[in-house]
Each structure stands twice: as structure tokens, then as C-alpha cells.
Amino acid sequence: MPELTSALKLHPSDNVAIARVAITADTVLDAHGLKALQDIPAAHKVALTAIALDEAVYRYGQIIGFATKPISAGEHVHVHNLAIGSFSKDYAFGEDVVTSDVATATRTFMGIKRPDGRVATRNYIAVISTVNCSASVTKKVAQYFNVSEDLHSHPNVDGIVPLTHSFGCCIDHNGEGLLQLRRTIAGYMSHANFAGVVLIGLGCEANQLKPLFDSQDAEPNARLVPLVMQELGGTQKTIDAAIEAVKKMLPEANAIKREPFPISHLTVALQCGGSDGYSGITANPALGVAVDLLVAHGGTAILSETPEIYGAEHLLTRRATSREVGEKILERIHWWESYAERERGSIDNNPTPGNKAGGLTTILEKSLGAVAKSGSTPLMGVYRYAEPVNEKGVVFMDAPGYDPMGATGQIASGANLVAFTTGRGSCFGAKPAPSIKIATNSPMFERMKDDMDIDCGQIMTGQATVEEKGREIFEAFISIASGEQSKSEALGIGDEEFVPWMIGAQM
Missing domain, CATH: 2.30.130.110 (Archaeosine Trna-guanine Transglycosylase; Chain: A, domain 4)
Structure with missing residues (x-):
């Protein structure tokens, strides 16, 4: 035709x-x-x-x-x-794997080196609640620094991030749900983008601080401070103790400088939200080009959201470096099929009403476009939610299709940047990792310029190619990792997007 x-x-x-x-x-x-x-x-x-x-x-x-x-x-x-x-699908394990030499590209970004050798893209201090019962205290600590002068005298500190959630108790003390929540919090507790962390518990919750520390072989120190409300004497005394702990962290956190580091230190979470019929034509393939460039420089990209690869999993098994890696993808797919059946739901409930209004009809169509975000390089590994990623290249992490929940797991796994494509106009940020918003179409980009970083709608109008936009996204990785603010950061978005995936029964 x-x-x-x-x-x-x-x-x-x-x-x-x-x-x-x-x-x-x-x-x-x-x-x-x-x-x-x-x-x-x-x-x-x-x-x-x-x-x-x-x-x-x-x-x-x-x-x-x-x-x-x-x-x-x-x-x-x-x-x-x-x-x-x-x-039926032809999984053809590893058939499309293209082997390449060790990355030799030499581009760098301006990062922050931590004492353990890891490299950060941002320099925050975190206040984290172990349970919903300590969430208000956690937020009040951050609110204090929003109005005090302490941060003004420490300009190299990007801010105080309160991370709260609705879980942490009345769950199986040895169950998968608690272990996953603990793994998620531990990933943030040890994240390179945090110069210091204060953890706040109530004292009687299921998610106790000691096993959380034990899971990381961590000991309390000046940069990692656990506080228990019931031991300190309640709400106000804990707020005061947390404020004092953060104040003590500020001078050391401020004493940093950005230096050039290889792009191999970048780990990018790949997200798409509010997708439309253009997503798989413009922004997602362009992000795939950027991912190929990232991998060529030795970096890592984390694809996620298992329900949103459903129907396209055969494209990933073909890129798997081994049958074992490919089978892990299928095992997760089968888990989600069983989960949906058990909960009397349907995986095809995703796409959302907004996705459908934007032209997507089935989850198969949405997934085929979503997988394009991961580019064309081999799939190196498959991880459970919030597991630490220790491989370079493209990997997959199991998560629901709910964007904040997926991104939370990816950041816990070590992502220090988020690349987020959207067609309907998702407004998203995810501290401590800066989020780059990539529009699939120009009308939405123009309408929501305050939120969008890159316009890939120019691909549809013929003003740019997929390859040109992919290189633009890759350059954004470098500039924003080096300290330039993304649009969501300029708007201050990211405090409320910590959404752990909680599984298991609440008792």
C-alpha cells in the first residue's frame, strides 16, 4: 500500500x-x-x-x-x-540478541561521589517513616526545613525529602509483603542520592527498625539515624530529635562538589504514563534510541511494569541473554495471570480510560508500544520489585502498571534518573531521582509546557526523526544528571510519589 x-x-x-x-x-x-x-x-x-x-x-x-x-x-x-x-507466541529465547564489545564510549556527566564509591545525581537528605503511624512526624520534620533558614546556608543540599506510606503493620511478620516493603525502604535508605537518612518508627509496628538495618548489614551512624517515637516520648520529642539529626548532617552533606564521571554510573528508570496512540510511534521509540546510547556508554536502564509488557513479552525473551533470563520474564507473566484470576480481575483492565481516549484499545497494543522504551540491546537480567540491580545494560524489574508504584521500585533498585513518556500529560516527579518528562504529541506539549521537558510530537509532524529525538533525550540524561533541573523538579514535585507496592493480606 x-x-x-x-x-x-x-x-x-x-x-x-x-x-x-x-x-x-x-x-x-x-x-x-x-x-x-x-x-x-x-x-x-x-x-x-x-x-x-x-x-x-x-x-x-x-x-x-x-x-x-x-x-x-x-x-x-x-x-x-x-x-x-x-x-500462541514464539518466545525464541535469545534469537535477537546482538552481542557487542565492552562499551568504549567516553561521554561523562557531572556527578557527586559518595564515600563508598557510588555516584549520585542529586544531594538530598531523607526522612523516612517505617509505618504510617510515623508519617505525620516525618512530614513535619520536612515542613520545618521548608520555612527555616538552615537550607539557605547549605546551598549544595537539594532539600529534605519526606518519604511516607500507608503500610507497615498488621501484616504477616515474616511474609512476602513485609519483606518487599522492607526491601523498598532499604533501597531508599541506601540510595546514592541521599547524603543522609533519618528513619522514624512508632515502636510497636510489624516493620521494626532493627530487621530493616540488619537486612542491609547497616549500623546507626551520623548519616543514618533511627528514631523510635515510643522510646523518645512521643510526637513532638521525635520531631525535635529528627530536626536536630538533620541539622547535624547538613554541613557534611553540603561539603560536596560535582566532578566528571563515566555515564556507566547512570541507571535510568523507564516509565510511561497517560499513554496514547502516539506513544509507540514517537516518544517510546525515541527513548529506546537514548537507552541504546546509554548502554553503549556502559549505563543501565530498568524497564518495568509487568502488566504493561503483557502481550509483548516474546519481544523481550528474544533479547534475553540466556534462556534462564527469558524464563524469568515468563514466570512473572504467569504470576500476574494467576493474580488477576484470583482477584477476579482482568489484565486487560489496563489500558485506563485515559489511554483508551488517547487511542489505545487493548493491553496488547499498549504493551507493544511500551516495550519500545527499552531499545534494542540484550536483556541482561530480571529482578523482583525493589531488588538491587547489579548488572549493566537493559534489565527488567517486576512491578504493577501504576506509575508511582513502579518508579518507587525502580528507584529502590538504584535508579538515579527517571525517563517518563506521556501522551495524555502525566504530571510526575520522583525524589530523589530527577524525572524527565517526554511528550508523545506536540499539542499536549504546548498545553503543558510547565511539566514537559521534551517534545517528541515533532516526529509525527516530520520536524524530527526518532533518532534525532533519541539523541536529544540522551543529552537530557547528561545535563539533568549533572544538576540541571527538570520541569518536575522546578515545580517541586516528588515528595508524595513514594508508593511502595504492598502485597499480602492486611490483618
């Missing part, structure tokens, strides 16, 4: 195309006179041929679902005539 003008065919075998702009009924779509039978919203799908009942619908050359009724050429294809279905 000739190249379409108002609609884009992404692969020769596709039987749908994507509306570049809103298409009105009777618009001629190609040189053969194919017309739109009805209005097609921007980023939505239009049938290129007649599609029979139960026939597979293809986008990206991959199945995104099956017709629930006969579809005519030129008809709008969406939730009213397309649904998910089951079909």
Missing part, C-alpha cells in the same frame, strides 16, 4: 493505520481512494482492509487483538469492535 498521508501504517503486514491528526468522515486516505467511513480521532486506528469477525488485528506487525464484529475498510477500530484474545 502507498504511504498514507493523514494516517500512518507502521508495518507492511498491518491492517490498521494510526491517524496522524483528527480525520473527518469521507477523507481520502490513500492513492487507491480508501476513505474514512466516519470521524477518526487523532492517534486512533482506522481499518485499511475489511477485517472479519474474530480475525486478528495487526499493529507494529504484531497482534493487538481480534475483531469482535466485522469491520469495513475505512472504519474506526477501537473498543467497540476490538478486544484482547489468546494466541
